[in-house]
Amino acid sequence: MSDYGFDTQQIHAGARPDPATGSRQTPIYQTTGYVFRDADHAAALFNLQEVGFIYSRLTNPTVAVLQERIATLEGGAGAVCCSSGHAAQVMALFPLMMPGCNVVVSTRLYGGTVTQMTQMIKRFGWSAKFVDFDDEGAIRDAIDDDTRAIFCEGIANPGGYITDLDAVGRIAQDAGLPLIVDNTTATPYLCRPIEHGATLVVHSTTKYLTGNGTVTGGCVVDSGTFDWSASDKFPSLSAPEPAYHGLKFHETFGNMAFTFHGIAVGLRDLGMTMNPQAAHYTLMGTETLSLRMERHCANAMKVAQWLESHPAVARVTYAGLPSSPYAERAQRICPKGASGLFTFELKGGYDACMKLIDSVELFSHVANLGDARSLIIHSASTTHRQLDENQQRAAGAAPEMVRLSIGLEDADDLIRDLDQALAKAAG
Missing domain, CATH: 3.40.640.10 (Type I PLP-dependent aspartate aminotransferase-like (Major domain))
Structure with a gap:
């Protein structure tokens, strides 16, 4: 077709x-x-x-x-x-892969994937080399005679980081991988x-x-x-x-x-x-995928813009924002939108994150993403809990960050829910 x-x-x-x-x-x-x-x-x-x-x-x-x-x-x-x-x-x-082979992987991965790449694959005799995929030289340097693949997330979970797939694709092609x-x-x-x-x-x-x-x-x-x-x-x-x-x-x-x-x-x-x-x-x-993704992206942009201006929020990682360091890359790699997943950092740190999550009413505290419903979670204490703090920060899941998966509800209702929860989190 x-x-x-x-x-x-x-x-x-x-x-x-x-x-x-x-x-x-x-x-x-x-x-x-x-x-x-x-x-x-x-x-x-x-x-x-x-x-x-x-x-x-x-x-x-x-x-x-x-x-x-x-x-x-x-x-x-x-x-x-x-x-x-x-x-x-x-x-x-x-x-x-065969025993003794390795895969070069991005540091910006879902926590379960990091564990899979650091722990589980060892049982097959495989290994993984973690690299910051913004450093093209480091990717090339990590490849050796035993490398059999390069692995990354296009839009990384949890922070919505956009991988430069064009650059990484050229590296893979040059290496024959x-x-x-x-x-x-x-x-x-x-x-x-x-x-x-x-x-x-x-x-x-x-x-x-x-x-x-x-x-x-x-x-x-x-x-x-x-x-x-x-x-x-x-x-x-x-x-x-x-x-x-x-x-x-x-x-x-x-x-x-x-x-x-x-x-x-x-x-x-x-x-x-x-x-x-x-x-x-x-x-x-899949029959409604394009319709849903348009709404996910539109809602995420509206919520992210509102959060970016909130006094309790230190930063927002949504790549669709003009202020994002990955805004140009998002336009090139994902021209229709940067999806509905991102994180934001609370000035109140870990404790404020916990209070926020316990205070939302419309958002669901769920370890999933991509649902029609808007979801919230503290990645460092849940999906990325098995990682040490350095790994969490490298993956975009620092202790002071909260992850949102923006759903298909009315964006103004989502903003009102976050507003009241942020007020409670601020004490």
């Missing part, structure tokens, strides 16, 4: 009337298995000689529609959906990282893509542009695969190699499957 506009794609991509019933909305195919036509058909499916449905750990018709839709919206060749955003990050790294971009906060409506040099795009579909705080999910989108056979760094994709009688994924599937590997090996062995009901909720969410 590349000839259609975004608003059309977000409704129609991947979806066709159900062949059995004519249902216009994609049904929830709540099944674990699928009947094969005959023994030869089953053998061909298991040998990757034919595309089809085998078992819902691998493929499911409802999930398949969502995969095609997200790939279309991101401008990718294919996509693999999975159980959560964290699962998507592991799924993205799994075909690239895939760039993985978490596009959860921006969504493909505000930013399409593949157009800025990304090889892979990951999402927590839990957030803006679903948009209603009902189900968790993740997705990995492959650009289909990376040459996995250009070096010997990615044997999972370029070398013979023992489990499939020596099949070479890149040689066999071309620009769909990563996607097929993600399903045939990643989901098969890791089992991080998205359930069809979650896919259904997310499909319904």
Whole structure:
């Protein structure tokens, strides 16, 4: 559907009337298995000689529609959906890494991702090198012979920092490495990282893509542009695969190699499957993505401007503000808006943050983002609590900062709620 506009794609991509019933909305195919036509058909499916449905750990018709839709919206060749955003990050790294390999990552990441990169991946024998992605020289210096990928968030959680994807994409290309971009906060409506040099795009579909705080999910989108056979760094994709009688994924599937590997090996062995009901909720969410993101951005700008002028507020990190050091970058990377996520610093410090959160009435104190409802949280004591203070500050989650995820309510109502809560926090 590349000839259609975004608003059309977000409704129609991947979806066709159900062949059995004519249902216009994609049904929830709540099944674990699928009947094969005959023994030869089953053998061909298991040998990757034919595309089809085998078992819902691998493929499911409802999930398949969502995969095609997200790939279309991101401008990718294919996509693999999975159980959560964290699962998507592991799924993205799994075909690239081997014991002893490392990934160069931004310091500005969601706290759970920092923990994943510092602790969990060690159990696979992998490691991560944390770098300030505003320092292009430091990124280049961190890359060595064992580096297999570069990872960042397009709009970083929690502070809304904008990564210069064009610059990082050039570094990745020069090094012959895939760039993985978490596009959860921006969504493909505000930013399409593949157009800025990304090889892979990951999402927590839990957030803006679903948009209603009902189900968790993740997705990995492959650009289909990376040459996995250009070096010997990615044997999972370029070398013979023992489990499939020596099949070479890149040689066999071309620009769909990563996607097929993600399903045939990643989901098969890791089992991080998205359930069809979650896919259904997310499909319904994507149908209004552009409308919602426009409101999220407009509301966030209005609230951020008001907070910037409040006497109790030391600073606001929203990249959409003209005063932001990332305002020019936001216009270049996310020209339609800087999303609905940002932090602000209270002059009263940690204690004032706690009082503020306990005093809001309309905002919900929730460890999520991208909901239709406006959410508030103190990242340093919750989502980034496992980090030390230096890591928290590097990630944009200092103890004196409060994170807001601005929803779809009337912006004036949100401002009134923050105004009364700030007055109570000031004592």
